[in-house]
Amino acid sequence: xxxxxxxxxxxxxxxxxxxxxxxxxxxxxxxxxxxxxxxxxxxxxxxxxxxxxxxxxxxxxxxxxxxxxxxxxxxxxxxxxxxxxxxxxxxxxxxxxxxxxxxxxxxxxxxxxxxxxxxxxxxxxxxxxxxxxxxxxxxxxxxxxxxxxxxxxxxxxx
Numbered sequence: 001x002x003x004x005x006x007x008x009x010x011x012x013x014x015x016x017x018x019x020x021x022x023x024x025x026x027x028x029x030x031x032x033x034x035x036x037x038x039x040x041x042x043x044x045x046x047x048x049x050x051x052x053x054x055x056x057x058x059x060x061x062x063x064x065x066x067x068x069x070x071x072x073x074x075x076x077x078x079x080x081x082x083x084x085x086x087x088x089x090x091x092x093x094x095x096x097x098x099x100x101x102x103x104x105x106x107x108x109x110x111x112x113x114x115x116x117x118x119x120x121x122x123x124x125x126x127x128x129x130x131x132x133x134x135x136x137x138x139x140x141x142x143x144x145x146x147x148x149x150x151x152x153x154x155x156x157x158x
Contacts, residue, residue, distance in 0.1 A: 001016065001017070001018045001019075002016065002017060003015060003016030003017070004016070004047055004050075008050075008060075009064075013039075013043055014039055014043070015039045015043050015044060015047045016039075068094060068152065070156075071152040071153075072089055072090060072152050073089075074152075074156070075096065075150060075152050076089050076096070079098055079150075083102050083103070084098050084100055084102070084103065085098070085099040085102065086099070087099060094151055094152055094153040095149050095150060095151040095152065095153075096149070096152070097127070097147050097148070097149060097150075098124075098147065098148040098149075098150055099146060099147060100113055100146050100147070100148055101146035108146055109145055110124075110126030110127045110128055110129075110144065110146065110147060110148050111126050111128060111145075113126070113148060114126050114148075124148045124149070124150055125148065125150075125151075126144075126148060126149075127143070127144025127145065127146070127148060127149065128142050128143070128145055130144055130149065131143040131144050
């Protein structure tokens with residue numbers, strides 16, 4: 001499964017593809033046609049011409065990997081310096097999960113951390129925002145309170 005929106009940094013294109021057994025592809029195609037109808041013909045045609053230049057594709061992939069690796073390594077080292085742990089550096093995403101449980105209260109709560117960081121023009125996404133609990137139906141403790149999702153997609157100078 002791959003696509004131009006995330007992996008190729010072309011938001012708005014909404015062109016993706018899946019390689020797999022024919023029965024699986026047929027099922028996914030049927031489900032997809034009920035939800036959005038698929039990408040339009042012109043986007044599909046342009047995607048094919050974009051990906052046809054294999055040398056360009058390989059060079060672009062390597063350049064992207066090199067850039068994101070440098071940004072990831074920088075953020076992981078800066079977080080370590082602040083005693084914020086990362087459970088294994090990511091190997092295929094443009095964000096990481098940071099464990100803020102060792103920070104003093106209230107900064108060890110992802111929502112409180114978000115508010116404090118925002119005052120310094122830094123945006124994080126609190127782990128609680130990824131706790132699937134529609135309508136607050138599930139009772140009990142909140143999950144991922146001590147986790148942050150931090151993106152390393154912005155340019156280094158930002």
